[in-house]
Amino acid sequence: MNIPFRRITQTPTEFNTSAEGVTLKGEVVFKERNLALLQAQLSGEITLTCDICAEDFATMLNEKIELLVSDGVYKGFNETYDVIEIEEKLDFDELIHSEIELIRNDYHSCDNCKNQERN
């Protein structure tokens, strides 16, 4: 699922895509020139690898995502939002995969290791 940037208007466009058991649902709205604002909720169950014991474990995601979408190179600076650069088309499937990748690349510890850290 994707949308050409020029079709993003001030009337929010809703989207809903899923990958690997995770759903990304939200809307995107035109802001100015080559910028749009995307607000979405990432939810579902994901399998992560514990950084301590290297065991896989499942966890529920429920994350709010707010991104500025820039058609072309973003030259400004924005403290409030992360910015993603696209070329003419906003691809929601690509977006959900990169969001899942970002979460996977974070530091994670399974419940067992978390409990041991506390003791």
Ligand SMILES: [Zn+2]
């Ligand atoms: Zn662990």
